[in-house]
Amino acid sequence: MNYPEATPMMQQYLSIKEKYADAILFYRMGDFYEMFFEDAEKASRILEITLTSRNKNAESPVPMCGVPYKAAQAYLARLINNGYKVAICDQIENPADLKNESSKRLVKRDVVRVVTPGMIMEDELLDEKTNNYILSISQIGNNTGISYLDISTGTFRISETDNFPAIIEEIRRVAPSEAILPEYLQKETFFSSITDALHKKAITFLDKNAFEYRNCRDRLNAQFKTISLEGFGCANLKAGVSAAGAIIHYVCETQKQKTVHLSGIKTYRLDNFLLIDDLTCQNLELLKNLRTGTKKGALLGILDRTNTAMGARMFKNWIRCPLLDIDRIRLRHDAIEEAIAKKNIARQIRECFKSVYDLERLGSKIAMGRANARDLTALKRSLTSLPEIGSYLSEFNSDAFQPDQNFQFDELTDLLEKSIREDAPPVINEGGIIKSGFNAELDELISISRDGKGWLAQLEVKEKAATGINSLKVKYNKVFGYFLEVPKSRSESVPAHYVRKQTLVNAERYITDELKKFEFKVMGAQEKRASLEYKIFTEIRKEIIKYNNKIHAGAQFIAKLDTILTLALIAEENEYTRPEINTTGDIIIEEGRHPVVEKMITGERFVPNSISINNNDSQVLIITGPNMAGKSTILRQTAIIVLMAQMGSFVPAGKASICITDKIFTRIGALDNLSAGQSTFMVEMQETANILNNATSHSLIIMDEIGRGTSTFDGLSIARAVAEFLHEIKDKGVKTLFATHYHELTDLEHTKAKIKNYNIAVKEWNDEIIFLRKLVEGGTNRSYGIQVARLAGIPEKVIQRAKEILFDIENGNSSPDSQKISPVKPKIRRQLSLFKKREDQERERKIIKKLQNLDISGTTPLEALNLLNELQDKAKKIPAA
Structure with a gap:
């Protein structure tokens, strides 16, 4: 410049x-x-x-x-x-x-x-219930490394894979505030997919030296004070180490200090958790309500009743990262079951949590030199609560309630109790933070400052008596320090040793040698006091840092405990049951409920539903029924119950047996993406393609109204082809709930061994329908669209006209009023045989031709019966339309 x-x-x-x-x-x-x-x-x-x-x-x-x-x-x-x-x-x-x-x-x-957005330590700038991550990506050979850090809590993770689409989904799951990328990635063809996943996030590009593997490895070893990364399980993850090392480089560049609280890194595999892609997270409204963007009306809003900030962050992570390990899932279920059985003890522990502050962020702030005296007081209160919590835990047997170490901090809490004032100000360099009696030198300086006020009062009394000026005052300001103020009308009575300092409209200000000596002594004592208190404070802070790893471990344990006890509380209050985790590949839910909808609906009772999916005869369920009947709720609640079971929670059902699911995919609705030039149908097809390309035989797929974004024939063709593909995927098929208005798809039950039809029951009454909200076996061939339109408030005149048009279509009426509508009729007729095999169509033509050529008047009753029997046998060989 x-x-x-x-x-x-x-x-x-x-x-x-x-x-x-x-x-x-x-x-x-x-x-x-x-x-x-x-x-x-x-x-x-x-x-x-x-x-x-x-x-x-x-x-x-x-x-x-x-x-x-x-x-x-x-x-x-x-x-x-x-x-x-x-x-x-x-x-x-x-x-x-x-x-x-x-x-x-x-x-x-x-x-x-x-x-920067990813380098924030201040509580005022952070959401206490959400981690604030900075994320880094690196590529070496065919492997892509990913690492992310929350500097405010010390959470630091690393992974690596050769599955690049999995990296993109992981970026979306982590949802960082900021990302750092190597400059060379901008030249790669896949770069746009990274920036799409980081939409509206701050991105910083660093030169390749920041990501050079050897430099990054050495940087991490120096940070963790180790000679290798073997102990963290990431020594062979070169791309991952490159990404993690770049983060440490960026932290050093931006924070200008040592980050002693970053003492290790956790290695994990991307396939350690049930994959819930970002679209599914939105569709199931796990974290946010689709309409409002808040957690009210989302699964998190219903389930999260944690009492600590650490617990809230962990709870959110458990929802986003359900487990695949049966043993770990059962450990969580065991703990929840025991907490429910010992609910009085659990309630007392939850009461203790109210005295526990955000230990993770407190520890990090102290280590980074961002903490004030109030933070140290919060730390003391939190650590003081841990022994009481520990005493209650002795009543539990489940492994989840057994801490890995002893969380006694007696020496540290004793130090904080003796040193830090409860009423300390928020600033740390102006004094007033250290208690009397902690430091002898400081006590002397405090005494001088305190006694000075009495001395000034005595000086004022003495000078009034000596001069006879009763209106004389001893005052202070930042410009002149201490001075004697006398009204102008009495200035002639001022002694000769008073030195005029300032003249005002109505007063004169003076100083004396005695007053200046006092000022030097007191002001010097105040400055020394502030300086000494700051020095003592920093020494206490150093002592706390020695406990940093132990504090962080304690915070993690409290977070887990808070999460488990919250799940137990929710399970008891809402009559959730413990799900069985099976290895047979079945999902069996009896009297299942949607955990959010049952809480949000008013004016009617929530109707539970049972559902059974397996890999034998009920792998793909075709679900038909009118709009507003509850198809989408049943689809979503099934996916949510599976997710809750695998996160270790009890589930809203009378009984449930759940197999391990590796991925949950949803295709529910679509919004036009006009800014990207994408129609509803294009979005729908892209989402469907993602499912078909990435689902495995262990996945769960929710498909809702696929194909409706295009013409009837195209939509029906695509819907059927997708259903057939899911039935056959990788020669095993995949568990799928397939809601549709294409009633022709119910024909698949007769041709595919693992497809079964279900519908949402309704009751007709006087040309109106009553939604029974019950899933029953069997298909339906009606959509009840006109009745639903009436319920939605469509004017009666439009309803009546729609009925006339429907009657014309169904009966082939070609009156002038229906000229524009009747051409649809041939399409509907052709639709009925759209998917029949050529030989079946040939059989049908022969039956029709034989009937057309039959001489009814010349046929005896016996011949007619024989012919009818023959035609029936032939018709049975043709699949129903």
């Missing part, structure tokens, strides 16, 4: 800004963070603050704006939420130290931290 008229201060600013060109620079000047040039123009617009200028009389005034130092957090949050990085440039030396220097110079400044 060229600025020839730059002052020394502006030269300093420009030299720092040059190093952080991609960030908005908060440049500390006194009590404000100032921004200049393009930064000021951007920030003033986003923050809605006044844009002014520096050197207004110059030929080229410099645009500038500023925010108060003490209110910077709120402004920082808005910039981060708009996708910007902010470089915090502070004074790195005390201006008071320059007073002793003979030559005047600028206070040294430098960037002490770069705040």
Whole structure:
């Protein structure tokens, strides 16, 4: 940036800004963070603050704006939420130290931290119930590595695979706030799929050196203080190590300090969990309601009753990552069962959780030097609650309730109890945070400050008596320090040793040698006190950091305990049952319920439904029935019950036996993506293609109304072909619930061994229908569209006209009123035989021809019976339409 008229201060600013060109620079000047040039123009617009200028009389005034130092957090949050990085440039030396220097110079400044969407430590900027991840991708050979870090909790994970589509789904599942990518990936053909998965997320590109494997390996070993990565199980994951090492590089570059709380990394496999792709997560409304975007009306909103922030984050992760390991699932079920049986103890533990703060984030803030005295008090209260929780746990037998280590912190809590004041202010460099009696030197300084107030009161009384000026006051301000103030009308009575300091309209201000000596002593004591308290505070913080790993482990255990006890509470309150986990490949649900819908509906009772799917004779269920009857609810509740069982939860059913499912796919509805040039039908077909290409014989598929986005013939053809493909997929088929309005598909039950028809029962009454909401065996050939239209509020005139048109279509009426409609009739007739084999169609033609040529008047009754018997035998060989 060229600025020839730059002052020394502006030269300093420009030299720092040059190093952080991609960030908005908060440049500390006194009590404000100032921004200049393009930064000021951007920030003033986003923050809605006044844009002014520096050197207004110059030929080229410099645009500038500023925010108060003490209110910077709120402004920082808005910039981060708009996708910007902010470089915090502070004074790195005390201006008071320059007073002793003979030559005047600028206070040294430098960037002490770069705040990015993925590098946030402040509670005010974070959602306490959601992890805030920064994610990294790297590629070496055919393998793609993925790693992600929540610096606010210390959660750090790594994985690697040669299945690139799985990486894309993992990006969506992790849902990072920010991503770092190697520059070379921009040239790859698959790069667009990565950016699509990171839609509207902040992306930073780093040069290849940041991702170089050896550098990254050494960087991780240095961070973890190890000689190899064998102990973390990722030594052979070169692409993964590359991604993780790049994150550590980025952390060092932005945080400008050691991150001692990052002491290890967890290796996992992408196929360790039940895969729920992002579309399925949305369709099943697991985390967010589709209409409102909030958790109200979503599965998370119904189930999450956790009492701790750590528990809430873990609960959300359990929903998003159900297990595949039967033993681990059963361990969770065992724990929930025992918690329900010992509900009084469980309730007492949950009560203890109310005193437990966010230990994960507290530990990280302390380790990163972002904590204040109030955070240390919160830590003390949390750690003090752990022994009581531990005493209750001795009543339980399940492994999930047994901690891996002893979470006693007596020495640390004793230190915090003796040192940190409960009423400490939020700042840590102005004193008032350390208790009396903890440090002798500090106590002396506090005494001087405290006694000074009494001395000033005595001085005021003494001077009033000596001068006879009863209106004399001893006062203080930041500019002049301590002074004696006398009304102007009494200035003639002032003694000769008073030195005039300031003249006001109605008063005169004076100082004396005695007062200046006191000021030097007291002010010096206050400065020393603040400095000493800060030093003591940092020493206490160092002592806490020694316990960081143990605190983090305790936080993880409390999170798991909170999650399990919450699942037990929900199960008891809502009459959920323990599901059996079978190895036979069956999904059997008796009297199943949708956990969200049953809570949200008003005015009617939720109707439970039973369903049975297996790999033998009921693998693909074709479900028909009118709109609004409840098909979608049954489809969704089946998928959710399977998911809940595998996350280790009890389920909303009278009884359930669930096999391990590796993936759940859904194709439910579609919204036009006009901005991408995609129609409803194109979106529908892309989603269907994803399912057909990625489903396995162990998956569960939910298909709702496929093919309705195009013409009747095309839609019916595609729907049938998809159903047949799912029946035969990989020579084994896949468990599928297939809801449709194409009643012709019910014919598949007669030709495919593992397809079975079901329908949602309705009752007709006086040309109206009553939804029974019950799934029953067998197909249906009616959609009840006109009756549903009436229920939806379509005007009666339209309903009556629709009935007339339907009658014309069904009866071939070619009256003038139905000229435009009747041509549909031949299509419907052809539809009936659309999927018959050629030989079946030939048999049908022969039967019809024989009937056409029959001389009824010349046929005896016996001949007619024989002919009818012959035609019936031939007709039985033709599959029903």
